[in-house]
Amino acid sequence: MDYKIGKSSQKDSRQAVSEAAAGLINPKLVLFFSGVDGFEDYTRELKLTFPDSIIMGATTFAGFCKEGAYKETLMVLGIEDGIECYGDVLEEVDKYPLKYVDRVETCVNKFSNYANMVCLEFSTALISSEELILSTLNSVLMKKKIPLFGGSAGDRGMAEKTMISFNGVVMDKACAFVIIKNLQGGIRFYRENIYKPTEHYFTSTKVDVRNRIVYEYDYKPAAEVMAKALNTDVSHLDKYLDSYPLGRIIGSDMYITANQMVTNQNGMAYHARVYNNSKMVLLEPDDYKEVIKQTAKQIKAEVPKPSLSIMVNCLARSILFEKDGYLNDFAKQMGNSIGNYIGFAGYGEQLNQQHFNQTMVIAVLE
Structure with missing residues (x-):
């Protein structure tokens, strides 16, 4: 799989995108995370930079990669090759996302078969809509046995405002989704509870x-x-x-x-x-450092050569780790086990039919 992960804490959005997305030429998929403050500017700049890519973003408490945990930083993953993907949005998710279910059908129907796939979704938080979103997505995905994985967006942890974006448009009552087929191997999912x-x-x-x-x-x-x-x-x-x-x-x-x-x-x-x-x-x-050590060991044993992982680490866990001075070490420790990854911290985690909290979920692409 051909991809790059970059980050930037530049205040100017154009410089930040230029630094975080350096080396990307024509990515099929761009995922990005940032704090609430610069999110709208990053959304616009990334769309200008990669007009032909699927670009999906979420606000976060912190961004994660194998180098550590970063706040007030733009974190970007661009995948150039090794996947096939199609995405769209569900709107009005607090009322009737089902109105937009044909968008999920349209994306799913573009694939010739459904092996080694995942639907990755980012939802806006604080409007109690995750279960409605999951039932809408799964009404299509379950028929094709496509797993679902994702998270609710985050903020500084004060329940102020969360946003997601899709292809240059910022939304606060929506779910962005992309259905990804890994052309080079399987996809495994892990859920950790401390x-x-x-x-x-x-x-x-x-x-x-x-x-x-x-x-x-x-x-x-x-x-x-x-x-x-x-x-x-x-x-x-x-x-x-x-x-x-x-x-x-x-x-x-x-x-x-x-x-x-x-x-x-x-x-x-x-x-x-x-x-x-x-x-x-x-x-x-529980003894969370011991639990994390065991999770890392399990992933390493089951997927000795992961090509890329995507992580959602609950905001409440992230705040707890930060309070204990462990957030940065946690991010690095995960990198030692799963290699290259990108992650974010929001108000909820989703896996298949379930929405839950205070958990870490990881999708590992072989």
């Missing part, structure tokens, strides 16, 4: 699915159930919310659901949907 289950299991019994609120666990007020499990009271629950997310159990899999806040009537609001009668478990922090 939390472990406690002994506290609940069943959701009264739920507002669309607004991501659980009012009752086991027919009792949700916040009271949580407070009891954490050995505190509802008035002190806030300080536990970041460190003790919930796991939603589906079969033998568990997906992290991040706490948002205690609502009125002692409900709990989350950053991903919880459905009625969902089996939930209270999670607690």
Whole structure:
């Protein structure tokens, strides 16, 4: 696979694009990440620079590559060869992305077969639309057994504003997607969780699915159930919310659901949907450095010669690592295992049919 990864912290957008995209001639696909501030300018400059490429971007808390983690920096991946790809956007994702499902069909139908493929998507965050987006994309992808992988855009971590862009157009209520066929090998997916289950299991019994609120666990007020499990009271629950997310159990899999806040009537609001009668478990922090070491070891063993990887590392994890002075080391450590990669940090992660939080997902192209 012929590609280049570059970065620039130049303030002038033209200089930044020139530096970050140096050496790229006519890429089939350009992916880029930056902070919110320069994002619109980078979008415009990249479109002027590569008018014939598919260009897809998302705002982020930090950009990642094997050299480290970078904030307020433009990070660019350009793939010249070794893939076939087609992309488009879903609009009005907070209301009815299904209106645009024919755009997914059109892209999928351009391929002659569906081996070694992935649909990569970037969605705007903070509008609770990820599940609508996933059901729209998967209504087409699942028929062809095409896996889905991606993330919600990020910002400084203050829930201010997130944006994505596609081919020179910036959007804040949309999902950009590109369906990629790796012409040189398979694509493997990894999902890493740095939390472990406690002994506290609940069943959701009264739920507002669309607004991501659980009012009752086991027919009792949700916040009271949580407070009891954490050995505190509802008035002190806030300080536990970041460190003790919930796991939603589906079969033998568990997906992290991040706490948002205690609502009125002692409900709990989350950053991903919880459905009625969902089996939930209270999670607690694991030894994350050990977990990351094991993930890196597993990827290295299973894909000894990766050509390129794309990573989504949750914003909450990134903030935790930064607070512990570990963010840069984490980015380098992943590079030692998976080689060349590009990554970003946003408000949610998506893999196949599931939207979840506080997780790292990686697509490794062989």
